[in-house]
Amino acid sequence: MHRTGELYGQFETLEQQKESAALGMWIFLVTEVLFFGGLFLTYTINRHAFGTAFGVGSNTLDIRLGGGNTVVLILSSLTMAMAVWSAQIGKKQLVSIFLIATLALGSVFLGVKVVEYKQKFDHHLIPGYGFDIRYHSELPAPMDNPVEIAAEKEELEKAFAVDPDINAHAQLYFSLYFGMTGLHALHMIVGAGLLIWLIRGSFHGRFTPQYNTPVEIVGLYWHFVDIVWIYLFPLLYLIDRHR
Amino acid sequence: MQSQLPLYPEQASNFAPHVDALMLFITAVCLFFAGAITTAIVVFFFKYHRKAPNAVGIPIHEDSRLEAVWMIVPLILAMAMFSWGAIVYVDYRRAPQDTLDIYVIGKQWMWKAQQPNGLKEINELHVPVGRNIRLVMASEDVIHDFFVPAFRVKMDVVPGHYNTMWFRPTKPGRYHFFCSQYCGTNHALMGGWVTVLEPSDYSAWLSGSSGGNANPVVAGEKLYAEKTCSTCHIANGTGHAPSLNGVYGAQVLLADGSTVAADETYIRESILQPNAKIVAGYLPLMPSFQGQLTEEQILALTAYIKSLQSQPVPAKGSGIAPPTGKR
Amino acid sequence: MSDTPTPDHQLPRTHYLNATYGSGTRSWLLTTDHKRIALLYLGSVTVFFFIGGVFATMIRIHLLTPGGALVTPETYNKLFTMHGVAMIFFFLIPSIPAVLGNFLIPLMIGAKDLAFPKINLLSWYIYIVGGCFVLYSFGTGGLDTGWTFYTPLSSVYSNSAVTPAVIGIFINGFSSILTGLNFIVTIHTMRAPGMTWFRLPLFVWAHYATSLVMILGTPVIAITLLLAGLERMFHLGFFNPALGGDPILFQHLFWFYSHPAVYIMVLPAMGVVSEIIPTFARKPIFGYSFIAGSSIAIAVIGFLVWAHHMFVTGESTYAALTFSFLSYLVAIPSAVKVFNWTSTLYKGSISWDPPMIYALGFIGLFVIGGLTGLSLACLGLDIHIHDTYFVVAHFHYIMVGGAVMGFVGALHFWWPKITGRLYPETLSRAAAVTLFVGFNLTFFPQFILGYLGMPRRYHTYPPEFQVLNVLSTAGASILALGYLIPMAYLAWSMRYGRVAGPNPWPATGLEWKTASPPPTENFDVTPEVTWEPYDFQNRPDLGLAAGAPSLAPAHSDD
Ligand code: HEA
């Protein structure tokens, strides 16, 4: 279809175009909810069955990194909302600034995620490849806090007494951990790509009070991805905190 | 055998007449509707055939009463089908008390059955006529399904679960059974014969060929010692673990205050995932035996625990709730 | 059409097939015109139908003798699995929606295109990529899990190429999702002036309901198959009991999509029938709002019945009771449709043009398929007939006798619009009858086989079942003829058929108000709708004997 200005050929009016885009994004988000829903269901059922192993797995996560990331993501939702608002009232410069801020926060999140994944890799917690839930406590790195390592060891001992198959079940936890956070990170990466596209548009001053649909629907998407994390964080990091 | 082209298989269990009657009823309703609709279409088609090339029909838009009728009438018939079907099904899923229990294990691509006295059969199953038979079934690999057309019953055999099914054979004879859940290459070959014998023939058959087959209770007893169960589960209930005497069939009070009926599934779970349900008054000390026992061994242990039917010894007071009747 | 004297028509000079932007391969592969994308889909689903059909033919030949006449057990298992996968995921689910829905929805509501033309093209490419993965799996080792992919067979024990197939179906899911999304948005926001919700053609209502199922169900199958694939590739234990997983969970997730998916397959065909019947009975459809509403009801209730495929897995008795009950509820809206179609014939002016024969054939076969669904939904009966040939017969009656019949009927109905040409009529009537007879001969014996206890997915069977199997195979060869004849003359007609003109039947929908084939922009001016749906009385433009006093309503609306 040919484009006439910002109005695509198949539409009659800008309003119709905007309505279609927003509705389309909402419907897409509904499918996303169901997509993640399958994972959440699998998580719930397995956690119910292997509570101990899931607790042990969860305790290996670094709550400071996860918690910090949660704050970062919430902030990025805020800046995203500000970007939409600026576009609506026609402050073209602010749009760019807030979009860049959002992108920056999103990148921080992804960067931290990489650090966390790297840790799991070092601790042999990648499912399928020499997975060993004991690796970290048996072979701690020199700079690890000996008190923490001792606590970890003790916890593992208890856990093994309860559930001799804990290695397999913890592996299941990590499968879900990587599955869920990986899928979430993938959504963040897509979101970052969309943001870059928006930022380019905003440099050209494309977004005006009349035409700001792209900012708005990317905003919707970004908030959705944020909300998914709000659920993931407690389910993955906080289920058995006592250490 | 029936005629050359029979419409239904032989009726050889208590369920067969019920299932066939259901089938007749539903088919009758179906034939009625299919017939009525076809007739209407054919009649209208010829009666209102276009008379002139540019003729149009007479517009009739809607009639709420008619719509109501053809929602309510099918609904009533559907509810009749549902209720009748539900009655048969509930009967099928709830076995009577006095069953003869036979263990069945499915694996790619054969069936192993074990009679109460320990006699083992492969791709064969002998049962006495007129007795309520219950099959307790487990799978060693993928999902299978035990299907006896002449009895009109089937049940999936699911790895990681016990499923049970029951029936009462009503007619001596030999009947096909099939595996009816697709399970890989030789799914179609995973079948055999159920032989229904007169009770006297059945006991003769049992005693005639039982030599060399370990009784599952005996095997279970041995395992019970080997696998160190007996170190914790002391018969008089003085150990760290509840006595298992009489536990089978009782209502067990759990730490979270609920009760559970101790059937095969519960015992199996207690062995494989002891912490799923903790008996009230005990600590979650029992190790899981997941991966250390084969399905056959679990069945043997279960059979042994079932045989421990002397009076329960409620040691720390709360282990076993006051008996509320069996199963 | 022979009884309506048609003036000699001319094809329009430019239309979407030869439009100004060219007709080379490139212009097709990069098109965003919904009509061209529809034809891309038509080509690709036909390929998959052929592939599935060849597998079906081999299945039927193999089952001629009890021992199996043609192939080894491994191969047989691959045949029916690949037959099911090709037919369901790559033929039937996209068939009517992605071909005819794509072509017709914008035309029917008076829009220039779908709301998101580029996404529309993208979804075709996704379909092709998914299809390639599946064909790769078929070509390298095949697939032997059954189309249901039950774990742990599929995730641990099978030695066939499960992984690429699962990836292919996963990818293909997004094609479905995007199509559904596009339809819903289009129907909401792109209707021409005067095209109110209750003036929408019932075909559009049916597609609205279908799209709901697509967007709500498909993500679940995607994630489920992804988990099964991960389990297979990385030995994770989501569904594998040896690792603590639960194989029954897989079945719940699978059927949560795959039951609603059966309505993705049949609702569009019902929409087709709701268009054909009033057109050839030349009167408004009886109970418009009830037919429209029942589509939505089917889509919604259809999500609540999935576990009726699991009555004998050992699911709890209460669950079984609930799901059986709900399965009976979902039958009621289907009944409403059937009764309304039949009543529409009453006092009509009925012709026997080919599409009408297909539509009436659909009703007959769908009714048999649906009614035998009632036997399966009956708890006490399902313990006997579950996973026997009774089930096979049930779903072929609905999917082949119903949905495929609807698809072929729809092609016959809208062929003049799509290509601008007509096809030989007598031949097509004969083909429809061949199809009907061949179909019944193939699948009716399977009901009896099933009740006698022949399990499905059997490469060998006891000899007492042979007679019925031979009958079925004989029927299948007639059935194949019934598909080959239309393929031949439809292809022929594209070049040599008589020119149809804008509205050959004539029919009342908006799509018939534009040229055949339509121009790229669909309508020269945006149309305005001032008439009620299926109204032949007040449409002088159709050139019928409308408004004649003798045709005043005898008794209406009471
Ligand atoms: C397009 C596909 C399609 C459709 C529309 C349906 C429609 C229905 N199906 Fe079917 N079904 C399948 C495709 C389909 N099915 C497939 C593929 C399988 C097998 C999957 C596998 O295992 O591989 C299957 C399996 C299947 C099972 C599981 C069987 C088993 O494995 O044991 C059940 C059980 O309840 C069932 C029930 C129904 C019901 C109640 C309907 C209802 O929606 C039907 C409603 C229609 C009518 C009832 C007819 C019209 C009504 C009248 C004429 C009025 C009279 C009505 C009354 C008296 C109520 N189906």
Ligand code: HEA
């Ligand atoms: C849309 C869905 C669809 C369609 C259209 C069909 C069409 C057909 N199906 Fe299929 N079928 C399924 C969906 C479908 N099926 C599914 C989901 C299963 C379950 C799979 C499983 O268990 O996992 C199944 C299983 C299935 C079985 C059971 C296998 C078993 O359980 O062991 C059988 C057996 O007869 C069968 C037969 C047929 C036949 C004869 C046709 C015919 O209608 C096909 C006719 C078409 C052609 C013949 C093609 C056109 C002609 C040619 C290509 C020319 C060459 C042919 C000749 C010269 C003869 N099908």
Ligand code: CUA
């Ligand atoms: Cu075992 Cu099929």
Ligand SMILES: [Cu+2]
């Ligand atoms: Cu279903």
